[in-house]
Amino acid sequence: MSQTVFAPWNDPDETPLIRFKGVTKRFGGFTAIDDLTLDIYAREFFALLGPSGCGKTTLMRMLAGFENATEGTIELSGQNIAPIPPNKRAVNMMFQSYALFPHLSVWENIAFGLKRESTDKEAISARVEEMLRLTRLTKFAKRKPHQISGGQRQRVALARSLAKAPKLLLLDEPLGALDKKLREETQFELMDIQEKTGTTFVIVTHDQEEAMTVASRVAVMDEGRLVQVDTPDVIYEAPNSVYVADFIGDVNIIEGHATPEGERARIDWAEGQPPIWGTPRGAAGTGSGAGKVAFAIRPEKVAIAKEKPEGRRNLLEGQVIDIAYLGNSSTYHVKIADGRIFKAQTANTRRLVNRDITWEDRVWLSFTETAGVILEG
Amino acid sequence: MKRFSWFNATSLTLGFAFLYLPMIILVIYSFNESKLVTVWAGFSTKWYGELFRDQEFLDAAWVTLQVAVFSSTIATVLGTMAATVLVRAGRFAGRTLFSGMIYAPLVMPEVITGLSLLLLFIGIGLDRGIFTIVLAHTTFAMCYVSVVVSSRLTSFDQALEEAALDLGCTPFQAFRLVTLPIIAPAVISGWLLAFTLSLDDLVIASFTTGPSATTLPIKIFSAVRLGVSPEINALSTLMIGIVTIGVITASLISKRAAVAQARDERAAARTA
Ligand SMILES: Nc1ncnc2c1ncn2[C@@H]1O[C@H](COP(=O)(O)OP(=O)(O)OP(=O)(O)O)[C@@H](O)[C@H]1O
Ligand SMILES: [Mg+2]
Numbered sequence: 001m002s003q004t005v006f007a008p009w010n011d012p013d014e015t016p017l018i019r020f021k022g023v024t025k026r027f028g029g030f031t032a033i034d035d036l037t038l039d040i041y042a043r044e045f046f047a048l049l050g051p052s053g054c055g056k057t058t059l060m061r062m063l064a065g066f067e068n069a070t071e072g073t074i075e076l077s078g079q080n081i082a083p084i085p086p087n088k089r090a091v092n093m094m095f096q097s098y099a100l101f102p103h104l105s106v107w108e109n110i111a112f113g114l115k116r117e118s119t120d121k122e123a124i125s126a127r128v129e130e131m132l133r134l135t136r137l138t139k140f141a142k143r144k145p146h147q148i149s150g151g152q153r154q155r156v157a158l159a160r161s162l163a164k165a166p167k168l169l170l171l172d173e174p175l176g177a178l179d180k181k182l183r184e185e186t187q188f189e190l191m192d193i194q195e196k197t198g199t200t201f202v203i204v205t206h207d208q209e210e211a212m213t214v215a216s217r218v219a220v221m222d223e224g225r226l227v228q229v230d231t232p233d234v235i236y237e238a239p240n241s242v243y244v245a246d247f248i249g250d251v252n253i254i255e256g257h258a259t260p261e262g263e264r265a266r267i268d269w270a271e272g273q274p275p276i277w278g279t280p281r282g283a284a285g286t287g288s289g290a291g292k293v294a295f296a297i298r299p300e301k302v303a304i305a306k307e308k309p310e311g312r313r314n315l316l317e318g319q320v321i322d323i324a325y326l327g328n329s330s331t332y333h334v335k336i337a338d339g340r341i342f343k344a345q346t347a348n349t350r351r352l353v354n355r356d357i358t359w360e361d362r363v364w365l366s367f368t369e370t371a372g373v374i375l376e377g
Numbered sequence: 378m379k380r381f382s383w384f385n386a387t388s389l390t391l392g393f394a395f396l397y398l399p400m401i402i403l404v405i406y407s408f409n410e411s412k413l414v415t416v417w418a419g420f421s422t423k424w425y426g427e428l429f430r431d432q433e434f435l436d437a438a439w440v441t442l443q444v445a446v447f448s449s450t451i452a453t454v455l456g457t458m459a460a461t462v463l464v465r466a467g468r469f470a471g472r473t474l475f476s477g478m479i480y481a482p483l484v485m486p487e488v489i490t491g492l493s494l495l496l497l498f499i500g501i502g503l504d505r506g507i508f509t510i511v512l513a514h515t516t517f518a519m520c521y522v523s524v525v526v527s528s529r530l531t532s533f534d535q536a537l538e539e540a541a542l543d544l545g546c547t548p549f550q551a552f553r554l555v556t557l558p559i560i561a562p563a564v565i566s567g568w569l570l571a572f573t574l575s576l577d578d579l580v581i582a583s584f585t586t587g588p589s590a591t592t593l594p595i596k597i598f599s600a601v602r603l604g605v606s607p608e609i610n611a612l613s614t615l616m617i618g619i620v621t622i623g624v625i626t627a628s629l630i631s632k633r634a635a636v637a638q639a640r641d642e643r644a645a646a647r648t649a
């Protein structure tokens with residue numbers, strides 16, 4: 001059984017839906033978006049990740065038509081969108097602040113966009129009911145926005161932006177105020193909508209798990225620039241910089257000096273300590289495996305044991321100083337030779353009481369030569 | 378602790394007496410039988426009857442009403458537009474100058490406003506009458522409206538208008554369907570303010586009026602110069618009555634809105 005993988009970004013014949021070409025946005029002297037070039041393809045679920053103030057909302061506002069690029073062009077379906085006003089774009093946006101109309105009921109808020117393009121009362125009403133069901137707001141249809149909870153308001157905003165089934169939907173932190181269960185359900189709902197309607201989603205999120213779950217590609221931003229744009233697994237397994245590795249998920253980072261030795265690279269990281277062995281990536285990628293580097297490894301790829309394991313080349317000895325119990329897994333904070341803390345995560349396959357490693361224990365950490373990545377220091 | 382000390386009671390009485398004694402005297406004397414304002418000769422409502430038979434007063438009332446309605450309506454439209462531009466347009470060259478110029482007539486002595494308008498009307502050869510008073514009142518009332526409306530607009534979340542545009546509204550539709558309903562209370566109070574300002578303006582109206590149009594304040598003022606008549610007292614009592622009823626109605630309406638909102642919120646809390 002061979003299923004074609006959805007990866008239009010690898011197909012040179014595919015034309016992108018959105019093209020940012022050298023886009024810069026300045027607010028006075030402040031550069032919010034810095035010479036950004038990016039292609040987003042139709043039917044993508046594109047996630048924007050980055051720290052607060054890095055320009056995610058600004059990027060969206062340029063797509064929606066509320067800001068104009070200071071330099072560069074943005075194309076939608078091959079057409080420069082700069083001269084097209086927001087109300088003429090087949091783009092809808094869910095605002096970070098929700099921007100619900102306070103004088104209209106939930107029902108009227110959702111119907112607002114539909115009423116602008118059609119006068120067919122029955123069709124509008126059917127669509128609104130559908131949206132209310134989808135976001136579980138049917139009970140609250142008659143309420144005003146000030147009469148519902150924060151999470152319900154967020155769902156109204158989502159329903160309102162979904163109602164017109166636009167070609168491109170911009171969601172600025174759409175699920176932040178929802179509890180975990182509802183958030184997961186809504187994520188799947190969104191993916192489902194996307195399957196059905198073929199809408200392209202650009203979504204801002206602070207929740208990397210969410211980005212990992214829903215996104216076809218993830219862009220990690222920093223101060224108005226794109227640091228890495230890749231599929232979630234590549235972002236997680238093969239970050240291209242310490243910044244990305246550190247931003248997405250938990251990571252141990254060790255700076256050192258690398259010397260290539262055959263297929264592997266030897267990283268000397270502390271005086272009098274055995275070196276760490278890693279695998280350099282291809283010449284094209286960063287971390288050629290020579291010179292000053294940073295070695296990054298995820299805690300779940302580090303094994304922890306009380307006895308010294310046999311046949312492992314990467315071994316670190318240390319003492320458990322803290323254990324973070326996360327339910328399904330535990331993260332051990334281990335102090336190693338030079339006083340730094342190294343994190344190791346294991347699945348809690350046994351009950352807590354049967355756990356054999358505890359505070360103050362001397363333990364061995366081990367990992368394979370391919371478990372981590374070597375990044376430019 | 379005593380709630381009403383002797384001192385408190387006295388200052389309260391004095392304060393209210395200061396505010397209302399003149400009006401009370403006026404109301405009492407409007408029911409005076411005698412033609413002499415200062416001599417009480419028994420109760421009568423005859424001056425009210427006189428008033429309604431006095432065609433000059435009725436004409437003046439009609440002129441005043443027309444002027445007030447037209448000028449406050451035009452002033453509300455223009456003032457709201459000015460406020461929207463000044464609050465929204467962000468920074469443009471000369472913005473501070475513009476907003477300063479909008480507010481300048483607020484502190485301009487009325488005599489100067491009246492005189493300059495008079496000169497303008499003479500200059501462009503406009504016949505003075507109702508039309509010129511309407512223009513003059515619009516000019517100064519517009520500033521008040523724009524102050525009231527712009528203070529509301531500064532706290533108005535602009536994302537709401539953007540959301541309307543995003544959902545397919547033209548800028549005008551966005552204003553009409555979203556912004557206007559939300560700022561409506563401010564617009565209405567701007568209109569009421571303009572209306573009352575126009576009702577009781579004497580100075581500017583006397584500068585800009587012609588022989589064909591006399592407003593009530595002008596009429597009262599010129600009548601009083603010949604001596605205070607009980608008719609004037611009756612007229613003033615009527616005006617006090619109208620204002621009182623208006624104020625009470627307005628506060629009842631807003632109180633009712635507040636009660637309705639509280640009820641909705643309770644209902645929301647129950648079902649949530
Ligand atoms: N209208 C504006 N005028 C001046 N500076 C602005 C304006 N809008 C945004 N900025 C600045 O641009 C930068 C990017 O803002 P943006 O809203 O895009 O951040 P963000 O990535 O969405 O952050 P968050 O995650 O907190 O929502 C910020 O430093 C912000 O202060
Ligand atoms: Mg933002």
